[in-house]
Amino acid sequence: MNESAIPPITYDPAGVLIRETGLSAADLAWLGPRLEAARNEVLDDLALWHSGEPVPKEKQPLDAGFIDLPERLLDQYRAKGDQSELGRILATGNRLAGQVDRVVVLGIGGSYMGARALFEALCHPYHNELPRTHRSMRPRIYFAGNNADNDAAVGLMELLACQSQERWGIIVISKSGSTLETAVALRVFLDHLAQSCGGNVDKVHELVIPITGVKSRLRSLATAMGCTEIFPIPEGVGGRFSILSAVGLLPAAVLGIDVVKLLEGAALTNKRFCNSSSGQNPVLDYVGVCRLMETRRGATTRVLSTWGDRMEAVGLWYDQLLAESLGKNGQGALPLTVVNTRDLHSRGQQHQEGRRDKLITNLVVEKTRHAPIEIKPSTMNQDLLNELAGKTLPDVLRAALAGTNRAYADDRRPTADLRLPRLDEWSLGQLFQMLMLATAVEGRLVGTNPYGQPGVEAYKTHMNEYLRAK
Ligand code: PA5
Numbered sequence: 001m002n003e004s005a006i007p008p009i010t011y012d013p014a015g016v017l018i019r020e021t022g023l024s025a026a027d028l029a030w031l032g033p034r035l036e037a038a039r040n041e042v043l044d045d046l047a048l049w050h051s052g053e054p055v056p057k058e059k060q061p062l063d064a065g066f067i068d069l070p071e072r073l074l075d076q077y078r079a080k081g082d083q084s085e086l087g088r089i090l091a092t093g094n095r096l097a098g099q100v101d102r103v104v105v106l107g108i109g110g111s112y113m114g115a116r117a118l119f120e121a122l123c124h125p126y127h128n129e130l131p132r133t134h135r136s137m138r139p140r141i142y143f144a145g146n147n148a149d150n151d152a153a154v155g156l157m158e159l160l161a162c163q164s165q166e167r168w169g170i171i172v173i174s175k176s177g178s179t180l181e182t183a184v185a186l187r188v189f190l191d192h193l194a195q196s197c198g199g200n201v202d203k204v205h206e207l208v209i210p211i212t213g214v215k216s217r218l219r220s221l222a223t224a225m226g227c228t229e230i231f232p233i234p235e236g237v238g239g240r241f242s243i244l245s246a247v248g249l250l251p252a253a254v255l256g257i258d259v260v261k262l263l264e265g266a267a268l269t270n271k272r273f274c275n276s277s278s279g280q281n282p283v284l285d286y287v288g289v290c291r292l293m294e295t296r297r298g299a300t301t302r303v304l305s306t307w308g309d310r311m312e313a314v315g316l317w318y319d320q321l322l323a324e325s326l327g328k329n330g331q332g333a334l335p336l337t338v339v340n341t342r343d344l345h346s347r348g349q350q351h352q353e354g355r356r357d358k359l360i361t362n363l364v365v366e367k368t369r370h371a372p373i374e375i376k377p378s379t380m381n382q383d384l385l386n387e388l389a390g391k392t393l394p395d396v397l398r399a400a401l402a403g404t405n406r407a408y409a410d411d412r413r414p415t416a417d418l419r420l421p422r423l424d425e426w427s428l429g430q431l432f433q434m435l436m437l438a439t440a441v442e443g444r445l446v447g448t449n450p451y452g453q454p455g456v457e458a459y460k461t462h463m464n465e466y467l468r469a470k
Pocket of ligand 1: 108109110111173174175176177178179182238239240241324453456
């Protein structure tokens with residue numbers, strides 16, 4: 001099906017603008033000019049970043065380079081094909097997929113969450129358990145270097161070692177190149193890889209693909225090692241805004257995910273963001289509703305309620321994006337991802353009757369990838385399910401969503417729906433870009449620099465002091 005025939009993702013705050021929450025479309029309209037001014041500031045930031053002019057102190061760091069990254073990558077790919085950055089990502093992804101059966105992705109924070117979100121949302125839910133032929137000949141994937149958990153690392157190395165006839169490789173992602181968890185994991189897994197390659201150094205260097213900043217210790221190490229391919233994390237693209245750079249795209253390409261469609265989806269969001277006014281602009285409307293609920297109704301917890309099993313990691317990616325970008329100066333809403341209907345049986349009670357500090361945004365996929373499973377009539381009707389015969393699992397999920405929204409509305413608890421026509425690259429590309437833009441817009445709206453994460457440095461400093469103390 002041609003992408004232009006598939007409707008774009010939508011944002012519908014109908015469950016917020018109900019009379020009972022005390023907010024109306026008029027409130028959103030009131031905020032409109034401010035939202036548009038914040039959007040213009042975000043776009044001015046991009047122009048400033050491109051100009052190379054000095055960045056005023058209050059805007060530093062300025063990582064606006066993520067905004068038009070999708071268009072830049074696509075344009076270069078169309079002009080230069082295999083010689084472009086995207087062409088190289090695709091070629092290396094395919095090469096690695098052909099050479100190895102397992103890939104270990106090392107990285108933390110923004111250098112980890114995006115690849116995991118793409119993997120969990122777009123690959124087969126049991127990808128790693130399937131035989132290679134059922135994985136379109138793509139490798140299994142594991143994530144490490146996002147903690148300092150000894151036994152987890154040993155467990156993964158045991159797993160890699162027990163399939164000694166299978167080759168494995170490493171994608172190591174770190175913009176600074178100095179993040180200790182990732183750097184330590186690289187050293188440990190490199191040693192293990194060298195053993196599994198029987199000490200063949202050339203082979204090792206072919207099987208390790210670093211993705212790193214322009215100036216970083218990891219780049220120096222990779223260059224010294226003679227790694228055949230090193231991918232850049234461009235200057236001006238911060239870690240948690242880097243999913244649509246090699247950081248997310250290379251692991252995705254290894255897995256056979258259609259990275260061009262991801263970028264095309266993101267480019268569509270950019271178009272809507274730049275050209276539509278508030279009221280018809282999903283990015284601005286989403287920010288507007290979040291702000292109004294926070295400032296007027298005390299909704300300081302933003303629940304991203306994902307429906308179905310496969311978007312939890314998308315939610316965790318967003319948790320990090322929002323928390324690290326806007327959790328500054330004593331401000332910033334608390335992001336919380338839930339998976340429904342699973343978490344209706346854990347957090348649901350609190351969301352229905354607990355403190356009134358939550359805005360619930362449902363993340364819903366309209367159409368399943370596979371034909372719906374039907375409930376069949378049975379001669380054993382002790383479970384009384386025969387009256388549901390003919391209904392499908394998607395019918396059950398839809399009823400659960402509608403029932404939950406209604407239960408919340410009956411108790412004046414606000415909900416909004418973010419709808420994806422399908423869980424595919426095109427919709428997800430739109431969603432990732434929408435949430436990154438929304439975060440940047442909200443930062444500018446409230447006067448918080450959305451880029452940089454000065455607060456994360458404190459623990460790193462102290463950790464290093466403890467480790468290096470004689
Ligand atoms: O958003 C960010 O910049 C951070 O979450 C980083 O991605 C994270 O700290 C990892 O940093 P690095 O890529 O330098 O190892």
